[in-house]
Amino acid sequence: MAERRVLELALATPGMDAAGQPTRVPLVAAAPGGAEPELQTDHMLINIGPQHPATHGVLRLVVELDGEVVVRVIPHIGYLHSGFEKLGEYRHYNQIIPLTDRTDYLSAPANNVAFALAAEQLMGIEITERCRVLRVIACELSRIISHLVWAGTTAIDIGAFTVFLWMFQERERVYNLIEEWTGARLTTTLTRVGGLMADVPDGWTGRLRDWCTRFPKTLDEVDRMLLRNGIWLGRTQDVGVMTAAEAIDYSLSGPMLRASGVAFDVRKDHPYLGYETYDFEVPVGEHGDVYDRYLVRMEEMRQSVRILLQALERLPDGPINASDPRVILPPKRRLMSDMESMIHHFKQVMEGVPAPVGEVYVPVENPKGELGTYLVSDGSAKPVRWRIRPPSFLNIAALPKMAEGHLLSDLIAINASVDIVMGEIDR
Amino acid sequence: MTGAAAENPTVPSLRARFGAAVGRSAVVSGATVVWVEAGRAHEILTWLRDDPGQRYDYLVDVTAVEYRDRELPLEVVYQLRSLARTAMLRVKIDLPKAGPLEVDSVVDLWSGADWLEREVWDMFGVRFRGHPDLRRILMWENYSEGHPLRKDFPLRGRFSRSEQVRRALSAGLDAHYSLDELNIADAYDELPADVRERLAARRERER
Numbered sequence: 001m002a003e004r005r006v007l008e009l010a011l012a013t014p015g016m017d018a019a020g021q022p023t024r025v026p027l028v029a030a031a032p033g034g035a036e037p038e039l040q041t042d043h044m045l046i047n048i049g050p051q052h053p054a055t056h057g058v059l060r061l062v063v064e065l066d067g068e069v070v071v072r073v074i075p076h077i078g079y080l081h082s083g084f085e086k087l088g089e090y091r092h093y094n095q096i097i098p099l100t101d102r103t104d105y106l107s108a109p110a111n112n113v114a115f116a117l118a119a120e121q122l123m124g125i126e127i128t129e130r131c132r133v134l135r136v137i138a139c140e141l142s143r144i145i146s147h148l149v150w151a152g153t154t155a156i157d158i159g160a161f162t163v164f165l166w167m168f169q170e171r172e173r174v175y176n177l178i179e180e181w182t183g184a185r186l187t188t189t190l191t192r193v194g195g196l197m198a199d200v201p202d203g204w205t206g207r208l209r210d211w212c213t214r215f216p217k218t219l220d221e222v223d224r225m226l227l228r229n230g231i232w233l234g235r236t237q238d239v240g241v242m243t244a245a246e247a248i249d250y251s252l253s254g255p256m257l258r259a260s261g262v263a264f265d266v267r268k269d270h271p272y273l274g275y276e277t278y279d280f281e282v283p284v285g286e287h288g289d290v291y292d293r294y295l296v297r298m299e300e301m302r303q304s305v306r307i308l309l310q311a312l313e314r315l316p317d318g319p320i321n322a323s324d325p326r327v328i329l330p331p332k333r334r335l336m337s338d339m340e341s342m343i344h345h346f347k348q349v350m351e352g353v354p355a356p357v358g359e360v361y362v363p364v365e366n367p368k369g370e371l372g373t374y375l376v377s378d379g380s381a382k383p384v385r386w387r388i389r390p391p392s393f394l395n396i397a398a399l400p401k402m403a404e405g406h407l408l409s410d411l412i413a414i415n416a417s418v419d420i421v422m423g424e425i426d427r
Numbered sequence: 428m429t430g431a432a433a434e435n436p437t438v439p440s441l442r443a444r445f446g447a448a449v450g451r452s453a454v455v456s457g458a459t460v461v462w463v464e465a466g467r468a469h470e471i472l473t474w475l476r477d478d479p480g481q482r483y484d485y486l487v488d489v490t491a492v493e494y495r496d497r498e499l500p501l502e503v504v505y506q507l508r509s510l511a512r513t514a515m516l517r518v519k520i521d522l523p524k525a526g527p528l529e530v531d532s533v534v535d536l537w538s539g540a541d542w543l544e545r546e547v548w549d550m551f552g553v554r555f556r557g558h559p560d561l562r563r564i565l566m567w568e569n570y571s572e573g574h575p576l577r578k579d580f581p582l583r584g585r586f587s588r589s590e591q592v593r594r595a596l597s598a599g600l601d602a603h604y605s606l607d608e609l610n611i612a613d614a615y616d617e618l619p620a621d622v623r624e625r626l627a628a629r630r631e632r633e634r
């Protein structure tokens with residue numbers, strides 16, 4: 001009997017609580033004599049991804065761990081590399097637009113707009129006012145759907161499942177609107193050089209306005225769920241901090257830069273599409289942690305709704321395409337009835353539209369950050385160089401800086417907070 | 428989109444300070460582009476970042492351009508921005524194709540340049556002197572078809588599809604891990620002997 005007994009040592013003397021019950025004291029099993037077993041103190045090398053739900057795409061992280069503490073993170077990218085920039089050198093300007101859908105595929109309309117703006121600036125095309133306002137609507141809807149995916153997936157990574165369902169429900173409603181407009185949900189190919197592929201259908205603006213009035217309620221509900229939630233606060237506050245100076249040093253952009261306290265927004269600082277005429281605020285964080293990134297993105301969605309309502313208010317009647325026969329195809333009716341229009345259509349589709357010799361760099365404020373389009377033309381119908389300045393690429397490059405020294409579980413929260421999309425990082 | 432936009436006032440100050448190291452400049456679609464000498468680019472970029480009158484503190488992008496005309500040099504392009512002044516400047520370095528494709532790394536000036544320079548190395552084969560970890564980034568470690576964004580690189584790649592598949596299937600551990608990683612946590616000693624030999628051979632080559 002005696003040799004099988006386990007001896008436990010109390011580390012304190014039990015007292016009595018108000019109800020007369022003995023209070024709990026910590027116990028420790030007495031060592032059966034002899035030394036502690038030899039513990040492994042080596043660092044551990046683990047692979048997260050490329051196929052892993054918490055890496056938000058085919059990102060692979062090689063992590064060196066000391067126990068549970070992250071010593072080093074080495075991100076590996078390129079698993080989704082499709083060579084879009086190379087392909088672009090073999091495509092006419094309008095043929096590149098479908099490729100832009102597939103870069104940041106969570107905000108395709110905004111990418112379409114970014115590319116069209118660059119091509120138009122290169123060719124010196126002035127777009128119509130209705131086109132400009134519709135593009136603002138497309139950009140802000142993209143910002144909202146992208147941030148909704150971000151909030152949903154980040155909440156799931158941190159353990160809050162409900163937010164995911166609520167956010168994806170709203171995203172679905174926006175996708176229905178986008179589908180009515182463009183016929184596609186994910187790969188919209190919304191813009192053309194000099195205009196849009198289609199005008200919005202009848203009654204669409206009313207449905208968008210309805211959605212705009214209901215949507216902020218969902219944001220408030222999510223805020224109520226998370227901002228008084230001890231787990232959420234504990235998992236996000238002071239995690240993955242980037243100071244303002246570090247954020248600039250690492251060329252972060254978008255909500256990542258603003259959460260660190262740098263009030264830079266391309267819409268305000270290098271306005272395009274007439275953003276300077278809209279009344280909206282740019283939310284800026286203070287601590288540069290996961291929590292502030294959440295606050296910044298939530299507020300950006302509210303501001304986007306404000307911009308959407310103003311855009312709906314001012315949406316003028318008129319054509320959506322510039323009256324520039326260089327880039328705009330003749331109407332289908334004329335094409336079928338007169339020879340000149342048919343030749344015009346044929347030449348434009350088969351030979352493309354030559355851009356003058358020159359180059360442009362056009363930045364736009366995409367949901368993920370500053371999306372730059374750098375186009376170099378040698379006078380032919382295909383660009384010499386089409387460079388995408390991918391915001392997620394630069395934001396995720398700072399992951400080692402943010403995560404090293406934190407726990408492994410924080411690495412997941414930090415990685416989620418960056419809001420990456422691999423289609424854009426790998427291109 | 429004003430065609431006759433004025434030149435960025437940084438250019439005259441650059442000329443005054445660096446003289447012949449600053450080449451031609453142009454205003455293209457409203458943006459100022461200035462060419463600088465490869466050897467002094469690092470010094471010039473440091474000045475642009477630190478001079479209180481310039482303060483181009485934000486590195487927007489580093490990339491390269493190769494023209495279809497084979498006579499034209501390859502260009503390394505830096506897009507700079509001053510956040511305080513919301514001004515932008517495009518700095519270019521001409522690299523004649525006959526010479527070595529090498530420039531000084533600016534990772535010591537902007538940490539964000541790390542991955543951007545790796546991408547330019549991977550896609551164009553431009554070496555950045557002083558880069559702490561100049562590895563391929565989008566392509567894998569031992570990708571051997573060259574640098575995809577060069578104009579002499581065919582759109583479908585240099586190898587046939589079957590050769591690409593064969594190489595992918597026979598890739599060893601060293602295709603997926605860098606030397607650096609394999610050295611972590613003494614994993615090196617646990618590797619199969621043939622991988623260790625290959626790594627040792629490569630380390631020899633790199634030396």
